Amino acid sequence: MIKKITTAAYLLATSVMADQLADQAKAAGLAPIPKATAALYKMVDNPDNSMNAEKVELGKKLFFDPRLSKSALISCNTCHNLATGGVDGVPAATGHMWRHNPHHLNSPTVYNAVFASRQFWDGRDPDLEAQAQGPMQAPPEMAAKPEHVAAVVNSIPGYVRAFRHAYSNPEMKPTFKDVADVIAVFERTLVTPSRFDEYLGGCDKALGKEEKAGLKTFIEKGCTSCHTGVAVGGGMQPFPLMGKFKYADVGDFKGDANGLVKVPTLRNIDETAPYFHNGTVWSLKEAIKIMGETQLGIKLSDKETASIETFLKSLNGEKPAVDYPQLPARTDATPLPDLN
């Protein structure tokens, strides 16, 4: 009997502690990916580019279609590979003619990008619709003129039909902007709920003891001052790493007009090496230590670092199932690839 009471008391105490930690996490601004479909839909949908199933499917096809690029060899998925955490796994984005990003910028993950407050490392675009127009045109990425993208899509009857269906507009001639818009709609579906979300949603068992300890360290050391919200990141912050350390030798990126840099999401961070805007660090532990030193002015011990890493791995989320598409065939009217 005494045993039973003790166990019950222990469980109660643990539960209170758990609630306290979850409350502490929420107070620090961490927020879950909603479980309820309606709430999630409301969070990811853009009223100016509203979602429907046909747009998602069409956007998926265009996301995977290398024929939108100048060479016909590079698709959105080349740098934001859905098989590998939504990234390319190389330090700097590499595209048309094997050119690298001129500022040596690392490709951010497309998973959960919808939760970021701004897009691109310098936050220059407000949403995915605007963002999607960038890499299609960038000379070291897909290197396509907007007219090229529109010409490719309009030369393929399967695409024109799909746009007309998705937009309920039998006269539609899809533009470059329309292509970016449906790609953005698809990208808005690329969210990856994890055990951490279940935990924040009230399921105490969703995280293990070590993961909870890591979460506590993560909060108490101040990581949540930048890595917060649903994205566990996604806002704009000063980044003193630039101009310091060896990493300053790589690239000339200086952030936005105020020197602010987009905070990467930490969701699936275990799958998205290399780290930082210039992709110079491959070890997650090393990245955590550098962040402590440069952003928080503290030296994290090996134990604290390992504990934070343990928590971060609980942010590895479930990826949406994606049927690899069959793309509608080109026609004699489709512009030929230009590999130069």
Place this chain on the structure above:
Amino acid sequence: MIKKITTAAYLLATSVMADQLADQAKAAGLAPIPKATAALYKMVDNPDNSMNAEKVELGKKLFFDPRLSKSALISCNTCHNLATGGVDGVPAATGHMWRHNPHHLNSPTVYNAVFASRQFWDGRDPDLEAQAQGPMQAPPEMAAKPEHVAAVVNSIPGYVRAFRHAYSNPEMKPTFKDVADVIAVFERTLVTPSRFDEYLGGCDKALGKEEKAGLKTFIEKGCTSCHTGVAVGGGMQPFPLMGKFKYADVGDFKGDANGLVKVPTLRNIDETAPYFHNGTVWSLKEAIKIMGETQLGIKLSDKETASIETFLKSLNGEKPAVDYPQLPARTDATPLPDLN
């Protein structure tokens, strides 16, 4: 009553004609992709590298994994894109450092490649297991040393576990050859049955009147002297196009030791432009005319050409459904990409 008899007589006559044409096609060596699973399995399986579901799934992951390449940017799917007819849609294969195939050779489709009697344009490899080792190593393609491929796979526990499971060998340390072997197993599943197969299998209605007329032209003009078998191609033949016409200006490919060249499959030919070993022709109609002139010594009329094209489009097959994979994450032991 007379009407009924007439209709019956007409149907009988058509049916006999249909049977005659199907028989004529079979006599010309054309053969269907088997409908019965056991027969198909027997046809595509390699007893020296026998198929199982675990190998297929693992092979699919490796087929899509760019980390096998030197740069970590190029996968089998880059040049043999399952979304676009199993090809890259550019004249010459383009890979590591944007290098092009040195002989300006066009990437053949991976769909139905299992039905070819030899692999590569010069037929130098007997099967897909041998073939798969080539592009992984070729400097202008994936540019990886065999040791690199083995090191990547062995550094990723998810892959090692999958190999051990697939081969029922708890001690297995996968080699470069093992990687090529499971990729080949996956490729053996990439067959695309079409309406033409249903027709050869006895379903007269599977082809329309125009398609049947095209098939008849295709046989009677002699196209089946090279484009025959299940692959509607896939054997080795002399190719007089080389050394003639403007196409001789592109590349220096001369076939095998006897000047023989692999005959491309015509399955899904409508989806796999550009055509010929050097990818110089984008129009299927133009390709048909050139083949008539150079291979058969005849000038096909516009009508005959269009008729053959109509038949060829009936070879567009149903592609196997492929769930885009989630690849197991790299570890600190995984070799870093080398983009140079």
